Amino acid sequence: MHKPINKEKIEKVFERLIHRLHLQADAFTYKTGHNIVKIPIKDIIYFESEDHQIIIHYYTQNEYHKDSFYGLLDHVQKQLKSFRFLRIHKTYLVHHLYVRKYAYDKVYLSTGIELPIAQSKRKEIRAEQFAINRKESV
Secondary structure, three states: OOOOOOHHHHHHHHHHHHHHHHHHHOEEEEEEOOEEEEEEHHHEEEEEEEOOEEEEEEEEOOEEEEEEEEOOHHHHHHHOHHHOEEEEEOOEEEEHHHEEEEOOOEEEEOOOOEEEOOHHHHHHHHHHHHHHHHHHHO
16 A cells, blocks of 8 residues: 655655765865865764864864864854754854763763753753754654
């Protein structure tokens, strides 16, 4: 017995596929010293702000790396707006793909790292988490 095709479910599947392909094709570009570096969006775990520097944490070829460049986390967040990065704290911008677990006051990343969620961001992060989960489960 064949079930009728659900147009909405098919559209959601295609949206997720397009999002994943978009992640694979896109890269975050930054300048460090005299070098211009491109990191695939899908490899970025999170960004950390420290003393006017941004530290980028990422995986490449199954190895953990981090690098730094001068900038503002607000600018990075705007640049990555369409890629579901979560601003959990004034110093952290986390890629939702690497969040293994959300707790009330912190996120647990698939890398084993725990990062705090600012008290002022908890309600917003919880809402974003539910929205992301809802989109991925359909």
